[in-house]
Amino acid sequence: MTESAIESGVQSAPTVRRSTFRNDRTKWIFLGPAVIWILLFTIFPLGFAIRTSFYSFRRGKINHWVGLDNYRYLFHDPALREVMKTTLIYVVVVVIVEMVLGFLLALLFNRRMRGLGVLRTVMTLPLFASPIAIGFLGLTIFYEIDGPVNQLIKTFGGKGVPWLSNPTWAKVSIMVIDAWQWTPFVFLVCLAGLQGLPQDILEAAELDGAGSLQRLFSITLPLMAPTIWLVLLLRMIDAFKVVDIVVSMTQGGPGRATTLYGYYIFLTSRRFFNYGGAAAQGFLLLLIVSILVTLLWGRVRALYEPEG
Numbered sequence: 001m002t003e004s005a006i007e008s009g010v011q012s013a014p015t016v017r018r019s020t021f022r023n024d025r026t027k028w029i030f031l032g033p034a035v036i037w038i039l040l041f042t043i044f045p046l047g048f049a050i051r052t053s054f055y056s057f058r059r060g061k062i063n064h065w066v067g068l069d070n071y072r073y074l075f076h077d078p079a080l081r082e083v084m085k086t087t088l089i090y091v092v093v094v095v096i097v098e099m100v101l102g103f104l105l106a107l108l109f110n111r112r113m114r115g116l117g118v119l120r121t122v123m124t125l126p127l128f129a130s131p132i133a134i135g136f137l138g139l140t141i142f143y144e145i146d147g148p149v150n151q152l153i154k155t156f157g158g159k160g161v162p163w164l165s166n167p168t169w170a171k172v173s174i175m176v177i178d179a180w181q182w183t184p185f186v187f188l189v190c191l192a193g194l195q196g197l198p199q200d201i202l203e204a205a206e207l208d209g210a211g212s213l214q215r216l217f218s219i220t221l222p223l224m225a226p227t228i229w230l231v232l233l234l235r236m237i238d239a240f241k242v243v244d245i246v247v248s249m250t251q252g253g254p255g256r257a258t259t260l261y262g263y264y265i266f267l268t269s270r271r272f273f274n275y276g277g278a279a280a281q282g283f284l285l286l287l288i289v290s291i292l293v294t295l296l297w298g299r300v301r302a303l304y305e306p307e308g
Contacts, residue, residue, distance in 0.1 A: 053279035070280035079256065080264065080281070087261040090175060091239040097179045098235060102186025103228070107216075109187075110194040124188060126181045135248025138177035139164070142249075164250060167257035174245050174258055182238070186231055193227035194220070226300060233296040240289055261285055 053070050056063040074080060105123070109116060126134065141148055142163035150160035163173045197220065205215050221228075243262040246252055252259035252267070259267075265285070269278035 049279045049282065052275055053283060055276045057273060057275045066276065070276045071283075073277065074280060074284055082256060083259050083261055083264045086171070086257070086259065087240065090171070090178075090242070090260055091236060094175050094178045094182075094239055095232065095235050097175070098183045098186050099228070099232060101179065101183045102231075103190045105183070105187045106190035106194055109191060120191075124184045127184050127188075129181070131181065131242075131244035132248050134177060134181050135245040138173065138245065139249045141177075142173045165254055167254055170250050170254060170258050174249055177245055177249065178239070178242065182235065186235065189227060189231050190224070193224050197223050229296060229300045233293065233300065236292055236296070237289055240285060 054065060054067060056066045056070075109120060129137075142150075144150060144160060144162055144164060147163075149163070154160060161169055163169045201219060201223075202215060205219055210218070241262050242260055243266055246258055246260055246263040247266070250258040252263055261281075262285075265278050265281045268274050268281060
């Protein structure tokens with residue numbers, strides 16, 4: 001190595017370090033405000049909610065310190081146990097229906113067909129409507145006296161169904177509306193996953209004589225597993241937090257038949273002004289969702305990690 005090259009290398013090292021430092025500083029100048037903003041709107045509400053859960057409230061104001069009493073009451077509240085049971089049934093049913101329908105629709109539309117773009121656009125329209133508007137639309141559709149659904153049933157000689165006054169049918173109605181709104185989300189993600197699969201593997205399996213079902217269960221589903229688990233995770237988290245549809249369609253009734261956990265927290269805070277109890281209920285929901293996220297995310301991560 002020549003003497004000039006050595007000198008050039010010695011001179012370039014500090015320059016590289018200064019450039020790296022400058023880039024790091026520039027990065028934080030742009031990221032800093034966003035990070036501070038997110039922390040302020042995350043850490044402060046979380047800390048305030050933790051503080052609130054240790055107090056009792058009267059007429060919207062702090063009454064006195066109660067320690068862990070709000071959390072202890074969670075395990076002795078019969079209404080909360082009923083609400084939790086209703087919520088678990090709701091989450092399991094709607095998530096299964098949405099996952100199955102969304103994946104089947106993705107399989108159906110994962111091919112060349114006339115008007116495919118228009119059909120995809122029409123199918124995704126419910127995603128762009130607000131949940132509260134979807135709930136009022138469901139209230140109109142399932143109106144018992146002369147709603148479209150009951151009118152259609154009566155046209156074929158049937159009797160009207162008490163969609164919103166019968167506990168069982170009220171649960172079915174909010175499940176149908178939720179599935180109608182969120183099945184397109186599952187459809188879009190699964191369709192994107194199907195279109196990203198390596199086509200050479202599927203074509204080779206077809207040339208080897210594998211049937212459609214054999215290709216589906218032996219190739220497509222294993223390759224789609226990371227996407228399916230991720231969509232399942234997202235939908236379960238959202239299903240636990242449903243409030244809008246219940247507020248606009250059933251108000252939690254008849255009785256407590258459609259009172260889901262998110263709506264129960266809303267009632268505790270805004271109708272009974274028990275903000276301490278509502279905060280404790282919110283942290284119980286956070287614990288349940290965190291456990292589910294941990295379990296499902298562990299499964300997703302295991303699928304993405306290479307073997308060995």
